[in-house]
Amino acid sequence: MAKKFVFDEVPVVQTKAGQLKGYFYDGVHIFKGIPYAQAKRFQMPEEVTPWEGIKDATSYGYVCPLMQQDNPTAELMVPHRYWPQDENCQNLNIWTKALDENAKKPVLVWLHGGGFTAGSSIEQIAYDGFNMSHYGDVVVVSVNHRLNILGYMDFSPFGEKYKNSANAGHADLVASLKWVHENIAQFGGDPENVTLFGQSGGGMKITGLMQIPDADGLFHKGIVMSGIDDGRLMPQPKGDGRMIVTAMLEEMGLSENEVEVLETLPYNELVKVYGKVCPMVMQKGGYMGCAPLKNDYYYGEPLIHGFTEHAKTIPLMVGSVFGEFAFKPATFNKYELSDEQEREMLGKRFCEHTQELIDLFAKAYPEKKAIDLISLDRIFRMPSKELAKLLAEGGKAPAFLYHFTLEFPITHGKAAWHCSDIPFVFHNTDKVEICNIDGVSDELEEKIFQAVIHFANTGNPNHPGLPEWPAVKPEDEPTMIFDRDCKLRNNYDDELMNLFDEVCGPISLADLFAQDVQH
Numbered sequence: 424m425a426k427k428f429v430f431d432e433v434p435v436v437q438t439k440a441g442q443l444k445g446y447f448y449d450g451v452h453i454f455k456g457i458p459y460a461q462a463k464r465f466q467m468p469e470e471v472t473p474w475e476g477i478k479d480a481t482s483y484g485y486v487c488p489l490m491q492q493d494n495p496t497a498e499l500m501v502p503h504r505y506w507p508q509d510e511n512c513q514n515l516n517i518w519t520k521a522l523d524e525n526a527k528k529p530v531l532v533w534l535h536g537g538g539f540t541a542g543s544s545i546e547q548i549a550y551d552g553f554n555m556s557h558y559g560d561v562v563v564v565s566v567n568h569r570l571n572i573l574g575y576m577d578f579s580p581f582g583e584k585y586k587n588s589a590n591a592g593h594a595d596l597v598a599s600l601k602w603v604h605e606n607i608a609q610f611g612g613d614p615e616n617v618t619l620f621g622q623s624g625g626g627m628k629i630t631g632l633m634q635i636p637d638a639d640g641l642f643h644k645g646i647v648m649s650g651i652d653d654g655r656l657m658p659q660p661k662g663d664g665r666m667i668v669t670a671m672l673e674e675m676g677l678s679e680n681e682v683e684v685l686e687t688l689p690y691n692e693l694v695k696v697y698g699k700v701c702p703m704v705m706q707k708g709g710y711m712g713c714a715p716l717k718n719d720y721y722y723g724e725p726l727i728h729g730f731t732e733h734a735k736t737i738p739l740m741v742g743s744v745f746g747e748f749a750f751k752p753a754t755f756n757k758y759e760l761s762d763e764q765e766r767e768m769l770g771k772r773f774c775e776h777t778q779e780l781i782d783l784f785a786k787a788y789p790e791k792k793a794i795d796l797i798s799l800d801r802i803f804r805m806p807s808k809e810l811a812k813l814l815a816e817g818g819k820a821p822a823f824l825y826h827f828t829l830e831f832p833i834t835h836g837k838a839a840w841h842c843s844d845i846p847f848v849f850h851n852t853d854k855v856e857i858c859n860i861d862g863v864s865d866e867l868e869e870k871i872f873q874a875v876i877h878f879a880n881t882g883n884p885n886h887p888g889l890p891e892w893p894a895v896k897p898e899d900e901p902t903m904i905f906d907r908d909c910k911l912r913n914n915y916d917d918e919l920m921n922l923f924d925e926v927c928g929p930i931s932l933a934d935l936f937a938q939d940v941q942h
Contacts, residue, residue: 430481434522438606441474445517446481451556452519454610456484459602460513460595462569464686465578465588468513468598484514486543487570488690490698493541497750499833499857501842502548510573510690513595515602516544518556518563521611529879530612531555532603532642533565536623536650536842538657539592539714540571547845554850559876562612564603568595572697573690576712577664581682589664589716593631600632600641618644618879622845626650627724630810631715633734634722644882646740646875648848649747649841651806653726655930660716666709670700726809735817738882740874741807742825742902746838747800756835757792765794772797776926783919788828798838801924804916808902811895821894823884825874825903829867832860844905847871863907870909 429447436443436454445454457480460468488508495503521528533550535542544550544565552563568574574592578585587594604614619629619642626647632638633645669679674696677684685693697712705711717723722731760768770777773796781793788795804826811822827844830836843858845851850872852858852865874884874892884903885892890911892903901913 435477436522436609438609439473439602440471442477443480444477448553449557450520451553452517452522452610453553454480454517456480456482456514457517458484458514459566460598461511462513462591462595464510464573465576465585465591467587467591468595470598483516483545484567485509485512486545486567487512487573489541490571490694500750500840502855504545504548506543506545510569512567512569513598515564515566515599516552517607517610518552519611520556520560522609523611524608526611527608527613527616528560528562528611529876530562530564530603530607530614530617531875531879532600532617532619533563534596534619534621534625534628535565535567536621536625537570538624539575539627542570542624543567547842548854549842549846549849549851551849551851551854554853555872558850559872559879561876561879562607562610564599564607566596566599568592568599571713572693575714575716576668577710577716578668578682578685580663580665581668581679587718587720589712589718590721593628593635593715593721594637596628596632597635597638597641600638604641615643616879617642618646620646620648620848620875621650622648623650623841627652630725631721633737634725634728634731635720636722636731636733637720639733642737644738644878646848646878647742647807647810648844649743649803651726651741651803651810652724653806653809654724656802657714659727660710660712660714661708662710663716664710664712666707667697667700667704667712670704671696674700725813726806730813730817735814735819737814738820738878739811739814739822740825740878740884741811741822742827743800743803743807744839744841744844745795745800745826745828746798746843747802747841749798749800749838750840752834753837755794757794758835760792760794762793765792768794769796773926776922780919780922780926783922787916787919791828791830792836795838796923799923801920801927802930805920805924808900812897812900815895816897821882823878823892823903824895824900825905827871827905829863829906831857833857844871847905848875867905867907867909871905874903 426449433447458471462468486506544567556563569592577589621629627650629645811824814822829839846855846858847868852868870888873886877886878884893901
């Protein structure tokens with residue numbers, strides 16, 4: 424059947440701030456670049472100024488300015504879209520099959536990755552919401568917000584108007600959810616059935632929003648993908664912004680009374696000044712910004728500070744992928760290695776622990792080669808288990824645990840890397856060539872996608888295409904393995920991960936980000 428595009432006859436949608444006109448394509452209404460808030464630099468978001476007439480919503484809005492230029496490498500693994508940047512970036516996009524306020528379809532709100540410093544709602548090609556809306560009959564929303572020193576820099580010691588500047592990026596997200604709550608019914612969505620889903624930094628934004636009372640009731644479920652802060656990967660900020668902001672002012676020859684100059688300083692110059700003073704502040708152990716700061720607005724990450732009472736009532740799907748940050752291509756064909764060759768290669772890294780790790784790995788992953796140990800993730804798998812268990816201990820909402828362990832048809836069976844599961848979640852493997860494995864990816868995509876859609880509908884990911892998937896209990900951690908053969912495993916890698924983490928030692932953030940991959 425031929426695909427159909429419609430613009431002229433598409434109805435105008437009335438929102439709280441004014442009228443919007445999007446377009447219709449192949450069964451889905453699409454709206455892009457809708458402003459949900461506005462803000463002065465370093466200050467809290469405000470409601471959008473109402474407009475007269477009909478606002479065009481057929482072009483993506485600006486994305487938040489980045490502190491360094493994107494580097495288009497490894498695009499085969501994580502293909503991107505790069506877009507114009509501007510501080511006026513509080514906008515969102517919507518895909519929906521119905522413009523009927525009585526449709527009450529589940530709403531899924533995507534929070535992008537990139538930590539708290541980079542990324543955008545459209546950065547990855549796999550973020551496109553068309554297929555998810557089309558095949559899942561849901562309303563999909565993706566959100567841009569302030570990042571890095573624009574969204575997460577504490578100016579509170581310098582005036583009341585900067586009170587929550589340390590969490591302005593999170594406050595933008597709360598504003599976007601308020602917009603969804605007030606307007607999404609006009610786009611066929613149910614404001615009382617909103618699921619957040621996000622990967623990497625997007626996952627951390629979900630757990631962060633769970634800890635913000637202003638967001639209570641604005642969303643009802645969460646899907647946290649490879650993005651949990653347990654305090655090991657990202658050291659917790661200490662103190663406030665006085666040291667670093669004062670250092671920036673001094674670098675410019677300004678006094679503390681002239682702090683407002685930073686509100687209008689061109690962004691690139693602001694970044695340069697910040698970069699110059701960072702080493703000194705870091706050496707002194709001072710607050711650096713670029714991440715949320717625990718205060719009376721944001722109560723801190725749950726694995727560090729515990730869940731709020733409301734957060735304990737929010738059902739979660741939580742998981743990670745097998746290889747996460749193992750982006751570098753292998754220099755060998757693992758399928759040609761003998762057991763002895765694998766043991767010798769692993770011995771160079773794990774020394775006297777090699778054989779014990781090989782044995783535990785074979786027990787946890789009997790279908791994989793021992794050399795895959797060098798790709799095994801320890802950044803997010805353990806925190807995912809811990810977060811699910813913490814919610815289970817609260818006893819008020821279920822947590823469902825998963826692990827994406829697929830091997831891809833590149834460099835001889837490369838283990839799933841950070842972001843490699845996103846196309847399957849969005850039903851977008853058709854847009855990411857490397858995801859396509861004959862006889863495998865279509866079926867796996869459907870199983871993962873249906874789990875997401877069922878969870879968005881009911882808070883339970885179980886569906887006929889998967890084995891029974893029980894929620895985590897304080898004493899039991901059933902994990903759904905998403906792979907060529909999807910199956911449920913219980914506490915299968917505890918021994919392995921405990922020893923692996925002990926042998927590998929402290930996590931090096933510098934080593935992770937030294938890899939030349941944009942993700």
